[in-house]
Amino acid sequence: MASAKHILGVSAFYHDSAAALVSDGEIIAAAQEERFSRKKHDPRFPANAINYCLEEGGIEARDLAAVVFYENPIKTMDRVVQMLAETGEAGLGPWLEGAPGALGTKIRFDDLVANELKCDVPVLYSEHHLSHAASTYFPSAFEEAGILTVDGVGEWATTTLAMGRGREIEVLEEIHFPHSLGLLYSAFTQFCGFRVNSGEYKLMGLAPYGRPVFADIIRDELVAIKPDGSFALNLEYFGFLDSLSMTNSRFHELLGGEPREAESRLTQRECDLAASIQVVTEEAVMKLVETLVRTTGTRNLCMAGGVALNCVANGKVIREGLVDDIWIQPAAGDAGGALGAAMLASYKYFDIPRAPCNKRDRQNGSYLGAGYSNAEVKAYLDVNEKPYQVLENEERARYVAQSIADGKIVGYMVGRMEFGPRSLGSRSILGDPRNQDTQSTMNLKIKYRESFRPFAPSVLDYRSKDYFDLESDSPYMLLVAPVKEEIRLPFELNDEEDLVDVVNRPRSSLPAITHVDFSARVQTVHEDTKPDYFNMLREFEKITGEGVVVNTSFNVRGEPPVCSPRDAYVCFMRTEMDVLVMENCILEKTQQPAFDDVADWRGEYELD
Amino acid sequence: MTLPTGVENTNLINSEDRELLTTFFKQRIVPLSEDLSIKETYAQRRADRDSFFVKRHSPSMTRVEFELDLKDRDAFAATLETHWQNRPLQPVAQDLITLGTRFEQLDEKVDLSEFVYEMF
Structure with missing residues (x-):
């Protein structure tokens, strides 16, 4: 052989x-x-x-x-x-x-x-x-699909339209640097006081708090988008060719002032800027997809490149019926x-x-990274004299589900680590979506991050339609969908209201995962790809009637998601998590010895 | 080190290297701008074109295109020179790559700049 x-x-x-x-x-x-x-x-x-x-x-x-x-x-x-x-x-x-x-x-x-x-x-x-x-x-499972890739820049291409058939990929059209949708989005990311190449996700999360009042200015002055979705930036407003800033003074004048200082208070202007660039980005993506479908004649779509992590735009592509089926690389x-x-x-x-x-x-659920056996976890815990109990799989699922239902926050490290930025139940922090306090607790006491940022739901695949207007599976948390009308509560955005107050007002019967525009970034959980997580959700459903939990990445702000048992234990002890699950080993915070964390750990990770 | 833009340079190079880079840039790259600069304005570009799409030289990669000879600095320079054949950049290739020998041992950057998308 x-x-x-x-x-x-x-x-x-x-x-x-x-x-x-x-x-x-x-x-x-x-x-x-x-x-x-x-x-x-x-x-x-x-x-x-x-x-x-x-x-x-x-x-x-x-x-x-x-x-x-x-x-x-x-x-x-x-x-x-x-x-x-x-x-x-x-x-x-x-x-x-x-x-x-x-x-x-x-x-x-x-x-x-x-x-x-x-x-x-x-x-x-x-x-x-x-x-x-x-x-x-x-x-992807497709034998034939249109392919859209959009990011900051590669060699010359910043956007490509391609056709995949069998084992062939044929590039049909490209857009070349410096004209880049990714760089346009990054320019607004920097202008709003977030870090380029990591803050784009925050900008997307901020958009629902604003109104797209700058969208016409962006369309008229900053980027020309043709009916076929191709685009060109007006370089007179950008600094990335001749400075170490994405934007320049003309850009600032056009949008009414200087960039926001990092970590300073967010104002309505940033919310409106975020909403505006989000709308324009969505318009461009939609037109590109329309052109791709028209050119290739296929209604299967594959997407990758950093812009494909814009799950709001992705959700819109599928919701508007531009394609029949979509597959997005989780490590886009x-x-x-x-x-x-x-x-x-x-x-x-x-x-x-x-x-x-x-x-x-x-893609095997994107569980393609390092995993640790029970023996390895136990070895770490035993050598370091950390108290734990061992529960078999079924018992573990019940224990975790009950802990979440009791309002506890659980660090969950089971199976191989995810490939891609989203945690999908292998390196996750889990909470109760019904609890009004979960979002602020997880943001401020666990993740130590901005309180405006919403959390995502992990939902049993067969219960997804009970909560979300989502026709397709979303196993990689790359599609945003509206929360069902039936579970929404009366809620209106008020421009004068402080962001923290807005966040704390419930929007649905699952407040922790419902964004202020009644949207949610959904992960559908499937028994065939992640049985342990699926079974835990089933147990949670038995206890509470709800087949959904809050899922956020197992890390603090600025830290990569945890990989090893040591990473997980340290993160667990540094934050206000209540329970830690590492394979079949269960640790309760109340039973742990005092944590001798001599390092100034908050200085260890640069704010992202 | 603070750059003319007021932003800290995250690459820790000494003043001699900085001087060499500056000289190379001014003497070898800037003079090409007359030949290479784009004369078309944004307004013209926006008005004159129905589409901003461009076509690739070929729709996919051939087998041989995977096989770049970049085994060492000389090979890289030769491949680059071939790529730039009959273009204004061609005479720059060898000296550009030779200039890089000074930075071979420079530690890789651990951090991405927070100010600009890493595109070099």
Whole structure:
């Protein structure tokens, strides 16, 4: 029998470096470096993630058929130098900031691979948006689909429309840098006082508090969107070519003042700006999808790229009936490029057949990261003398469900870690969605983050329609859907009201997961992909009648989601969580010894 | 180190390197701006075009396109030079990559800039 073709995909040096292992076209493992290095969005060469992938695959580096980088450094260099030359003298600031990395580490991928793997493995190079396209089409169950990728920038492309058929991906149209929907959204993210490349999610969460009063200004002055969805930025308002800021003084004047200082009080202006850029982004995405459907003739849609994490826009695409079916890569940002690169090389370079999919998809619930056995968890707890009890699976499900129903907050670490930014019940903090205090408790005492940010529901797949107007499954928490009219409470937004007061007013019988616009970012939970979580929800349903819990990532603000038992225990003790579940080991906060946390842990993680 | 924009440079380079980079930029890259700068204004672009889509050179990657020869700095420079063949950037390729030898041992950045999308 021929030996399997093991392909290692790597993304690195920009955002969220990651590694993924694909063997004969099957996804074996994928993980972001940040989970191991404990540095959020870690962009460095993912040595830890690579080691994990090889270990999970039970192979040595010498068994690899190839290592594939997720983009083409020559084309990236082409774009960088061409744009600097076009910009002229004013490009000096970005050059001084970017050149050392661009000319140093970023052109040494071959070298870094050789140093890390210590053997001679062929190194291949993909292209950024093809990697994104491959990351969403190949793991999907579709045999044919339109593919939309939208992000900040790759080599030149910032947006691509493509067609996937069998094991082929054909790019139909592109939009090139500096015209970028991702960069437009990031410009507003920075202008509203959030960090670029991590605060975009906050901006999306802020949008429902505002009104799109700036939308016409954005359409008239900042971005021209054609009927086919293609767009061009008016570069006179942006700073990313000739400064180290996304925006410039003309942008500030246009939108009525200076950028908001990070961590300062949010005002109605930021809410309105968020609402405005969200509306314009949705318009562009919808038009792009319409064009893709018209051009390809297929009503299956695959999406990837950072903008595909905009689950409000995604929800609208499906709700408006633009497509019949949608599949979005859960690691839609650059991390997913590692997986896409490995899959693209498997099919296009090594000619591996793409086997038919008889499951929901080929992503395995995105539970592709590191897992820890009971023996490993117990070893950690025993060595460190932490008291715990062991419960078998069924008993554990009942115990967790009862704890949540009693109003406790539970840290839940069971199974392999998720690949992608959303926690899906393997590294999650869980709470009771019926409890009015859950949102503020989890925000302020557990996550230590802004109180305006809503939490997401994990719902039993068969109960989803009881709570949400959502026709499709949403296993990766990438679709926002309206909460059913039947469970809504009277609620109106008042511009004069403080955000905290708004957050604390209930909007539905599930207040902790209902945003101020009656929307929710839904995760449907399926027995076949996550039985332990599904069974816990079933137990919660038996106790409370509700098949839904609050699910947020197992971390504090600025920290990557926990990976190991140690990470989970430390996070548990630093916050006001009540119960910690690590595989079959259950820990109660009240029974734990005093935690000797000498480090100034809040300084350990930079605010995101 | 504070850049002309007032923003802290997160790459820790010394003043000599900074000087070298500045000189290279002014002497080798800026002079190309006359040849490369886009003359079309936003208003023209908006008015004149029905679509902003562009076509790829080919709809997908060929097998050989996966195989970039970037095994070392010389190979990278040669591949880049070939890519820039018959373009104004071609004469810059070798010296640009040679300039980078100074930054080979620079630690990789741990953090992304909070001010601008990492696009270099």
